[in-house]
Amino acid sequence: MAYxxxxxxxxxxxxxxxxxxxxxxxxxxxxxxxxxxxxxxFERFFRIQxxxxxxxxxxxxxxxxxxxxxxxxxxxxxGVIYLVGRQIYAAAYVLDPGKRSLGYGLSFxxxxxxxxxxxxxxxxxxxxx
Amino acid sequence: MAYxxxxxxxxxxxxxxxxxxxxxxxxxxxxxxxxxxxxxxFERFFRIQxxxxxxxxxxxxxxxxxxxxxxxxxxxxxGVIYLVGRQIYAAAYVLDPGKRSLGYGLSFxxxxxxxxxxxxxxxxxxxxx
Amino acid sequence: MAYxxxxxxxxxxxxxxxxxxxxxxxxxxxxxxxxxxxxxxFERFFRIQxxxxxxxxxxxxxxxxxxxxxxxxxxxxxGVIYLVGRQIYAAAYVLDPGKRSLGYGLSFxxxxxxxxxxxxxxxxxxxxx
Numbered sequence: 001m002a003y004x005x006x007x008x009x010x011x012x013x014x015x016x017x018x019x020x021x022x023x024x025x026x027x028x029x030x031x032x033x034x035x036x037x038x039x040x041x042f043e044r045f046f047r048i049q050x051x052x053x054x055x056x057x058x059x060x061x062x063x064x065x066x067x068x069x070x071x072x073x074x075x076x077x078x079g080v081i082y083l084v085g086r087q088i089y090a091a092a093y094v095l096d097p098g099k100r101s102l103g104y105g106l107s108f109x110x111x112x113x114x115x116x117x118x119x120x121x122x123x124x125x126x127x128x129x
Numbered sequence: 130m131a132y133x134x135x136x137x138x139x140x141x142x143x144x145x146x147x148x149x150x151x152x153x154x155x156x157x158x159x160x161x162x163x164x165x166x167x168x169x170x171f172e173r174f175f176r177i178q179x180x181x182x183x184x185x186x187x188x189x190x191x192x193x194x195x196x197x198x199x200x201x202x203x204x205x206x207x208g209v210i211y212l213v214g215r216q217i218y219a220a221a222y223v224l225d226p227g228k229r230s231l232g233y234g235l236s237f238x239x240x241x242x243x244x245x246x247x248x249x250x251x252x253x254x255x256x257x258x
Numbered sequence: 259m260a261y262x263x264x265x266x267x268x269x270x271x272x273x274x275x276x277x278x279x280x281x282x283x284x285x286x287x288x289x290x291x292x293x294x295x296x297x298x299x300f301e302r303f304f305r306i307q308x309x310x311x312x313x314x315x316x317x318x319x320x321x322x323x324x325x326x327x328x329x330x331x332x333x334x335x336x337g338v339i340y341l342v343g344r345q346i347y348a349a350a351y352v353l354d355p356g357k358r359s360l361g362y363g364l365s366f367x368x369x370x371x372x373x374x375x376x377x378x379x380x381x382x383x384x385x386x387x
Contacts, residue, residue, distance in 0.1 A: 002381075002384040003384070005376065005377075005380035006380045006381060006384070008323075009319070009323065009373050009374075010377075012315070012316040012319060012373055013373060013377075015312075015316065016316060016370075019312060032355070033305060033356075034301035034302045034305040035301070037166070040163070043163035046163065047162060053182070053311070053312060053315060054144075056315055057186060057189075058141040058144065058145060061137055061138070062141070065137075093162075097162040097163055098162075100162070112145075115141055115142060118138055119134075119142075121134075122131045122134035122135045123131075125131045126131040126132070126135070173292045175292065176291060176292040182311070183273075183277060183307070183311060186270070186273070186311060186314055186315060187270040187274060190267070190318055191267075191270070222291075222292075226291040226292055229291070241274075244267050244270055244274075245267075247263065248263075248264060248267040248271075250263075251260045251264045251267070252260075254260045255260040255261070255264070
């Protein structure tokens with residue numbers, strides 16, 4: 001499971017990086033805490049971080065379940081696709097929120113496969129011992 | 130633990146479903162990203178998703194700890210109550226935010242029992258080996 | 259790992275407590291759901307909770323990976339620093355958002371150490387078996 005552990009930490013570090021971008025955008029665009037609105041570009045950085053949080057909370061259990069019931073290596077590979085997809089998502093969203101679909105799909109799909117795979121694996125294990 | 134795995138994936142899929150409702154509400158009520166305000170009904174869907182995220186981050190460690198220290202079957206049963214409670218919460222909130230208490234309680238309580246149970250189990254394990 | 263389990267539950271309970279403060283602030287400052295803006299003090303309580311959620315999603319995998327690859331006791335000790343740091347963060351933020359840096363650093367740093375430590379441990383395990 002070391003592969004899965006590595007990709008999981010990378011996904012969290014990527015999320016933390018997106019959080020740093022939010023902090024930097026606070027200063028750059030003059031959005032003082034606790035506000036999270038008031039500047040369109042700041043709001044893009046903020047939504048990138050928040051949307052990544054929403055995916056991460058499914059990604060983490062998904063990658064471990066898929067890794068346990070199927071293959072740690074395939075789970076990690078799907079995790080790498082997620083990481084790349086999130087980078088594309090972030091880069092596109094910040095330039096134009098209307099162009100976020102490709103990166104979103106490329107990072108959402110691996111999460112869906114990891115979760116559905118984990119679900120099938122768990123049901124299979126329950127039936128066939 | 131296969132029961133716990135299944136209920137965990139179902140809880141994440143339910144959260145993803147709430148996220149789809151937010152995306153659909155963006156189009157229906159004309160709330161363009163990165164905005165998350167501007168339409169009351171959109172904001173209800175958004176808060177349902179966000180509040181579920183807040184519970185899920187406690188639900189997942191809670192169900193695994195309760196499952197390990199007490200019983201996977203009881204952990205999964207509490208998880209099913211959580212799932213039903215969240216559906217009631219979402220259905221009520223979207224119609225009238227003032228009526229969200231029942232569903233909230235019904236989904237918060239299992240999370241509290243899972244976490245407190247897990248805490249008691251861990252302390253017990255530490256003392257009695 | 260019982261030490262790690264205990265600190266993990268305490269971190270989630272602390273987050274739930276911050277959530278209760280948000281709920282109480284809704285009533286006290288008249289911010290009706292689904293709104294999350296409109297009163298500066300409410301927004302501070304809300305941002306404390308949200309920022310804690312953002313850290314918690316890295317804290318939980320971090321503490322378990324550090325505990326597995328290095329030492330459960332050291333992982334739990336870093337977790338206690340996180341807990342104290344978050345309390346300082348919350349207490350300072352609510353009085354003056356400009357003074358949140360110390361508590362933020364004191365709770366972010368343990369999370370960074372747990373995650374980087376977990377990453378190093380996993381890479382080491384992969385190379386040296």
